[in-house]
Amino acid sequence: MSDWGWVTLAYGAVYGTLAGYAVWLAVRRGRAAR
Amino acid sequence: MNIRRQTAILLRRELRSELRAGEVSLVAIPFGAIAMLLVPMAVGTDTPLLVRIGPGIFWSVVLLFGVVVTQRQTADVGGPQLDLLRLLGVDPAARFAATALAGAALLLAFELVVGLVTVVLYDPALDDPIWLAAILPAAAFGLAVVGTLAGNIAAGVGTRVTLAPLLVAPLAIPILLGAAQATEGLRLGESILAWLLLLVITDLVLAAAGVLTARPLEEAAP
Amino acid sequence: MTRLRPLDLAAVGTLLTALATGLVVPPDAVQGDLQRIMYVHVPSAWLAYLSFGITLVASLTYLARRSMRWDRMAAASVEIGLVFTGLALATGMIWGKPVWGVWWTWDARLVLTAVMFFTYLGYLALRRGIDDPARRAGRSAVYGAIAVIQIPIVHFSVVWWRSLHQPPTVLRPDEPQMDAPLLFALLMAVFAFTVVYAALMRRRMDLEVLEQVRATEIEQPVAGAAVAPPRLGGVADV
Numbered sequence: 001m002s003d004w005g006w007v008t009l010a011y012g013a014v015y016g017t018l019a020g021y022a023v024w025l026a027v028r029r030g031r032a033a034r
Numbered sequence: 035m036n037i038r039r040q041t042a043i044l045l046r047r048e049l050r051s052e053l054r055a056g057e058v059s060l061v062a063i064p065f066g067a068i069a070m071l072l073v074p075m076a077v078g079t080d081t082p083l084l085v086r087i088g089p090g091i092f093w094s095v096v097l098l099f100g101v102v103v104t105q106r107q108t109a110d111v112g113g114p115q116l117d118l119l120r121l122l123g124v125d126p127a128a129r130f131a132a133t134a135l136a137g138a139a140l141l142l143a144f145e146l147v148v149g150l151v152t153v154v155l156y157d158p159a160l161d162d163p164i165w166l167a168a169i170l171p172a173a174a175f176g177l178a179v180v181g182t183l184a185g186n187i188a189a190g191v192g193t194r195v196t197l198a199p200l201l202v203a204p205l206a207i208p209i210l211l212g213a214a215q216a217t218e219g220l221r222l223g224e225s226i227l228a229w230l231l232l233l234v235i236t237d238l239v240l241a242a243a244g245v246l247t248a249r250p251l252e253e254a255a256p
Numbered sequence: 257m258t259r260l261r262p263l264d265l266a267a268v269g270t271l272l273t274a275l276a277t278g279l280v281v282p283p284d285a286v287q288g289d290l291q292r293i294m295y296v297h298v299p300s301a302w303l304a305y306l307s308f309g310i311t312l313v314a315s316l317t318y319l320a321r322r323s324m325r326w327d328r329m330a331a332a333s334v335e336i337g338l339v340f341t342g343l344a345l346a347t348g349m350i351w352g353k354p355v356w357g358v359w360w361t362w363d364a365r366l367v368l369t370a371v372m373f374f375t376y377l378g379y380l381a382l383r384r385g386i387d388d389p390a391r392r393a394g395r396s397a398v399y400g401a402i403a404v405i406q407i408p409i410v411h412f413s414v415v416w417w418r419s420l421h422q423p424p425t426v427l428r429p430d431e432p433q434m435d436a437p438l439l440f441a442l443l444m445a446v447f448a449f450t451v452v453y454a455a456l457m458r459r460r461m462d463l464e465v466l467e468q469v470r471a472t473e474i475e476q477p478v479a480g481a482a483v484a485p486p487r488l489g490g491v492a493d494v
Contacts (some may be wrong), residue, residue: 003289032466191385208413
């Protein structure tokens, strides 16, 4: 894999996970506040 | 009645219970022994390989399956028994010390039996094996302390027996490193005093932690 | 739809800026474009350690003050710390494979980060196993306290162990002598991730309050339900 391929993998993993976690927190908040 | 005497009485009671129940002697120790038998089935029976990795496998088994010894049923004082001990004014530190010391004795027995199996199956070559007389008890004591602590933290949790090993493993790393590296030093004929010192210091720190947190744990746990 | 706080907006803003900066700065002279992975790896590792530290401080403070706010802080920091530790490990491996050719080296820092990951996991597993909030707070805090006492020894023993076996030259991912724009990108990323941590902490701690309220609403029988009205004559049936 090219260098940029590895970079994309790393950035995708990190920013994706952070966004996913934030979304998950919002979902849990919705469930708890109901 | 002072703490030393409380500890001694509880220790005797616990060891007697455990010998009657036979959980360690009839279950945990054979489990450790068969583990030593299983590993060469996975890594191969090449003699030089086994001579080299034997001590390391031994200490891994002691850490991983020895935790089971610290989570034995007789260590889990709960319910009316615990209430009675509290009403009688038994110091939580004494209860902790008794369970930890009982665990240390049982772990030492575990190490001795499984160690014998290791010598037979793996034929490790150690210079000055007399040092094992220091390494084995030091490791047993440290593991017993951290295992008892984990058991008390997880007391009453349904998954206590599986949770406690997970809690123990990271904290027990210095014990594993100290014991394994010291034994490796014996195999290579190198100085092991530094690793022994690590073991002893770890033991003392963990014992202090156990005694200091005995009362806060008591207050946190109905 | 939840209201977006200034802290949330700041987190998103700084994060996007860090992302852009990381992609725009020139490649490193030695590592080329792979250096850009450091702009997510180093901040993740920094936050992993920061979260851990906050967890330990919050645990000890809870034991001293017995105020639930500190327990919520510890719980939030563990969960978020687990995320960052996982990311630190993953990005470390993604960087390591093209550079060293292997996914894992037994470098002391990598090993310690992995140990931290499992410590977090154990902490979370412990909290999950206890329903009563006061008991859960107390037990987790004690575990945190023990970690404070023991982790330095773990750290020292692993570093010492690896120092006996480590080859003399190991390519260090975050070399001190970095060109100014690369260093800026790195610091920008560290700053952004820290803001993100703060925003996530705030949200997670609020969530903890909501979830605890919900838990008490669902299960507890009302105290008066146990009292039955007295019956005159006839067979008693409850």
